[in-house]
Amino acid sequence: MAENSDASEEVLLDCRKICKSYNGPMVLSDVDFSMKRGEIHALVGENGAGKSTLIKIITGVTGRNSGTMVFEGKEIGHDHSRTGAQGLGIAVIYQELSLIHGMTVAQNMFLTKEPRMPVLGIINIRRMNSLAQAMIDRYGFNLKATDVIDGLSIGQRQTVEILKALNGKASLMIMDEPTSSLTSAESAQLFGIIRQLKADGISVLYISHRMEEVFDLSDRVTVLRDGRLVEVLEKERIHPNEIIRLMIGRCLDEKDSKCVMERKGGEVVLDVHGLSSEGKFSDISLQLHAGEVLGIGGLVGSGRTELVRAIYGIDAHDSGSISFQGKPWTPGVSQSIRGGFGFVPEERRLQGIMGGISITGNIGITNLDSIAGKGFVSDRKELALSRKAVGLLNIKPAEPSLPVGNLSGGNQQKVVVGKWLIRDLRLLIVDEPTVGIDIGAKEEMYQTIARLASEGVSVILVSSDLPELTRLSDRILVLRKGRIVKEFAEGAVTEEDVLRASSGILEGGAA
Ligand SMILES: Nc1ncnc2c1ncn2[C@@H]1O[C@H](COP(=O)(O)OP(=O)(O)OP(=O)(O)O)[C@@H](O)[C@H]1O
Numbered sequence: 001m002a003e004n005s006d007a008s009e010e011v012l013l014d015c016r017k018i019c020k021s022y023n024g025p026m027v028l029s030d031v032d033f034s035m036k037r038g039e040i041h042a043l044v045g046e047n048g049a050g051k052s053t054l055i056k057i058i059t060g061v062t063g064r065n066s067g068t069m070v071f072e073g074k075e076i077g078h079d080h081s082r083t084g085a086q087g088l089g090i091a092v093i094y095q096e097l098s099l100i101h102g103m104t105v106a107q108n109m110f111l112t113k114e115p116r117m118p119v120l121g122i123i124n125i126r127r128m129n130s131l132a133q134a135m136i137d138r139y140g141f142n143l144k145a146t147d148v149i150d151g152l153s154i155g156q157r158q159t160v161e162i163l164k165a166l167n168g169k170a171s172l173m174i175m176d177e178p179t180s181s182l183t184s185a186e187s188a189q190l191f192g193i194i195r196q197l198k199a200d201g202i203s204v205l206y207i208s209h210r211m212e213e214v215f216d217l218s219d220r221v222t223v224l225r226d227g228r229l230v231e232v233l234e235k236e237r238i239h240p241n242e243i244i245r246l247m248i249g250r251c252l253d254e255k256d257s258k259c260v261m262e263r264k265g266g267e268v269v270l271d272v273h274g275l276s277s278e279g280k281f282s283d284i285s286l287q288l289h290a291g292e293v294l295g296i297g298g299l300v301g302s303g304r305t306e307l308v309r310a311i312y313g314i315d316a317h318d319s320g321s322i323s324f325q326g327k328p329w330t331p332g333v334s335q336s337i338r339g340g341f342g343f344v345p346e347e348r349r350l351q352g353i354m355g356g357i358s359i360t361g362n363i364g365i366t367n368l369d370s371i372a373g374k375g376f377v378s379d380r381k382e383l384a385l386s387r388k389a390v391g392l393l394n395i396k397p398a399e400p401s402l403p404v405g406n407l408s409g410g411n412q413q414k415v416v417v418g419k420w421l422i423r424d425l426r427l428l429i430v431d432e433p434t435v436g437i438d439i440g441a442k443e444e445m446y447q448t449i450a451r452l453a454s455e456g457v458s459v460i461l462v463s464s465d466l467p468e469l470t471r472l473s474d475r476i477l478v479l480r481k482g483r484i485v486k487e488f489a490e491g492a493v494t495e496e497d498v499l500r501a502s503s504g505i506l507e508g509g510a511a
């Protein structure tokens with residue numbers, strides 16, 4: 001680094017005219033992208049805009065077709081690779097994938113770079129632990145060098161990833177939707193870490209669909225649309241509406257949030273009484289009416305996912321009873337499907353998708369009952385259904401024969417959600433339906449849920465996205481440590497009200 005150059009203006013990475021296609025249409029066309037040293041730079045765009053692809057090119061996971069890349073003044077050739085990127089100091093923070101279980105934080109940080117004893121050459125564990133601990137303390141992380149990975153939360157694992165990158169002398173850290181599975185406290189901690197990294201002169205490239213994070217954190221924002229660079233915004237031009245307009249090419253006419261609860265009368269569709277499952281939730285009673293959207297709030301780990309899984313019949317419960325449409329009901333997955341229940345699970349990568357199979361195939365499997373009348377599948381009906389899902393949620397590319405694994409992350413999510421939304425449902429359970437989904441598609445999904453409810457479908461919505469929860473719900477139950485601690489059934493409810501109840505702060509100071 002030149003002695004008296006202004007560090008904040010120094011260009012660390014300069015990509016010019018990057019073009020990429022995965023044996024098909026152009027996914028990136030002539031994209032220019034640059035990172036300055038010590039800046040926090042957000043990369044935004046709709047699902048499928050090309051964000052992850054650009055990152056894969058920078059980190060050597062996939063090649064570019066053409067264009068130049070210069071890092072710290074040196075050209076990066078077409079033989080760029082993952083190890084090449086690591087050697088240059090370009091690190092990607094994966095959410096949990098790359099850590100080795102059964103090993104400690106320090107062992108993961110120093111993997112293959114362990115300090116060794118002179119002469120004997122064996123690993124100097126004491127020194128390794130103390131070096132690791134010094135780095136942990138410097139950043140004030142909530143970890144010990146000797147903690148074993150297996151016992152750590154997702155947020156803590158992510159900090160180990162960051163430590164590993166720091167130890168590898170990374171000067172560029174890339175985070176692709178890092179907060180999507182963090183609690184709000186963990187996210188806040190991560191933002192603190194990102195600012196600390198910046199103060200240390202490390203550049204952070206950040207991808208997120210959560211606009212408020214982008215506004216708070218970023219020094220610059222690069223906007224991509226359909227694989228092209230739209231604009232690079234400097235700090236003073238980073239405004240929510242401006243970014244959204246550039247991202248989706250139009251202004252978003254967001255419906256006014258109602259945020260007013262109103263108990264729905266009418267038929268009770270689902271009646272849950274005293275449902276308990278040891279260690280997960282206890283004594284849950286709730287009634288769900290026809291056409292009602294019942295929101296379930298609470299912190300991550302409060303038992304919301306476990307509760308809806310038990311209602312749908314994926315997991316067994318220990319005691320309590322359920323009746324459905326006035327009759328006793330024994331939960332079970334095939335039972336639920338026959339009864340007209342839809343279920344969009346939280347962990348969609350594991351439970352929702354077969355990546356090697358086409359969009360049509362993925363949608364068909366959930367809907368066999370309606371497409372396989374006499375024992376064989378009607379290709380025509382299957383295709384019609386998948387076209388419907390593609391249209392409903394604006395899945396891109398709108399090509400039902402594509403393997404789902406070739407879609408962008410957000411579009412994969414839309415397939416999982418879409419395959420349920422096109423069914424004839426009585427009851428729909430959605431668990432964090434819009435994580436990873438861009439702001440335009442989110443709006444479309446909200447309208448779909450509202451339309452289903454207006455047609456009489458009952459909806460259980462689990463969401464950590466408070467604006468989403470307060471806006472879509474007719475009534476909200478808040479879970480804390482496996483129990484219902486609060487019901488909002490009438491009148492205006494703010495995000496803060498829900499958060500306070502979730503955190504155990506109830507009116508009158510009682511906890
Ligand atoms: N392995 C692949 N094979 C073929 N096409 C792919 C592959 N990976 C991505 N694509 C296509 O490249 C385009 C850009 O995808 P990319 O994953 O970069 O989007 P993204 O901006 O990260 O979107 P999201 O917000 O949904 O994560 C999409 O049209 C996608 O379908």
Ligand SMILES: [Mg+2]
Binds near residue numbers: 052408410
């Ligand atoms: Mg992506």
